[in-house]
Amino acid sequence: MDIKLFSMIFILCFVEISTIFVSEETFQRKFKTLKYRLDNVTLQVSNFQNYNADILNRLETCNNFVWNISQILFPTVKQCQEVSNKLIEKTDSLTQKYESLLKKYEALEKEISKLKQCSPGWLPYMNSCYILKKEAVDWFQARKWCRNNQAKLVEYSDMDEVTFVLSTAKAYHYWGTGDWAGFWVGANDQQKEGVFKWTSSNINLHWRYWLPGQPDSISVDEDCIMTLVNQQGKWNDDSCDRKLPFVCEKYM
Numbered sequence: 001m002d003i004k005l006f007s008m009i010f011i012l013c014f015v016e017i018s019t020i021f022v023s024e025e026t027f028q029r030k031f032k033t034l035k036y037r038l039d040n041v042t043l044q045v046s047n048f049q050n051y052n053a054d055i056l057n058r059l060e061t062c063n064n065f066v067w068n069i070s071q072i073l074f075p076t077v078k079q080c081q082e083v084s085n086k087l088i089e090k091t092d093s094l095t096q097k098y099e100s101l102l103k104k105y106e107a108l109e110k111e112i113s114k115l116k117q118c119s120p121g122w123l124p125y126m127n128s129c130y131i132l133k134k135e136a137v138d139w140f141q142a143r144k145w146c147r148n149n150q151a152k153l154v155e156y157s158d159m160d161e162v163t164f165v166l167s168t169a170k171a172y173h174y175w176g177t178g179d180w181a182g183f184w185v186g187a188n189d190q191q192k193e194g195v196f197k198w199t200s201s202n203i204n205l206h207w208r209y210w211l212p213g214q215p216d217s218i219s220v221d222e223d224c225i226m227t228l229v230n231q232q233g234k235w236n237d238d239s240c241d242r243k244l245p246f247v248c249e250k251y252m
């Protein structure tokens, strides 16, 4: 082998060996880098696993806490619902009582309003005010007193008015038990015997509530009508000169 060939072979071998060393060095460096990254990733995975375990622990603790709270709260909530239901029932009952009282209050207010529309001592009924005068006078004096007070001797529109006036008269005066006790009303047959008329309008009676057997004009002049308090308020013709209490009526 000549020297040239030997040199070339030597150089080629050197280059190849150098290349091998260089490649191995590069490989080692890359391997280290990858190893470092792998270690890093492993560490991160480990951290994540620890973190995840911690979260699971906390979640379990939280679940236990919620369970314990629900065990405490459930009976309380049930009791609250029972109390709430009772309160609702009580409120409904109170509302009904309130509405009932409100209606009574409104009715009383109406009565008070009517009372205010009547002068002191006069009592309201429908659209009129009434007063019972206990002083016994003849029919003409009774009519005069009523007229002087912008009223008339009571004239009954119907049975309800008789009932009201009779109950008022009984409440405000002691009449005894006599069959003929009573008070004057505004009707008579002075113009024509047997034809009774309401005094204020001079119109014939539109209805009658005579005691059976009346009118009888048993005395000479029984021209004025009275109400018999002990005979359900029925009517009797009597002498206009008789002294009796009387009831006046005036419109509101």
Ligand SMILES: [Ca+2]
Residues within 6 Å of the ligand: 189, 193, 194, 215, 217, 221, 222, 223, 224, 237
């Ligand atoms: Ca008569």
Ligand SMILES: [Ca+2]
Residues within 6 Å of the ligand: 214, 215, 216, 217, 218, 222, 236, 237, 238
């Ligand atoms: Ca009579």
